[in-house]
Amino acid sequence: MRNGSRSSLMYQELTAAHQLVAHYRVWMHLSDGTPQRLQNGWEKYSPDGVLLDREVRYSNPTISDIEPAPISPTLH
Numbered sequence: 001m002r003n004g005s006r007s008s009l010m011y012q013e014l015t016a017a018h019q020l021v022a023h024y025r026v027w028m029h030l031s032d033g034t035p036q037r038l039q040n041g042w043e044k045y046s047p048d049g050v051l052l053d054r055e056v057r058y059s060n061p062t063i064s065d066i067e068p069a070p071i072s073p074t075l076h
Helices: none
Strands: 006-014 020-030 038-045 051-058
Touching: none
Parallel strands: none
Antiparallel strands: 006 020, 020 038, 038 051
């Protein structure tokens, strides 16, 4: 994924008889600011569009990803 990119997909859950059970929306977003965080999530909707469940997860950049390492003093 490139900086600031977003990806979303829709899925349908069907019974063996091809009757609609639920809709799902899944996504992945990568922020374009520093620190770059990745957001993954999904939502489950009833056939009539009512939100039933949702989960969102964020990456947790380490401090080394955010700040440069300190400069060590030079000995003379």
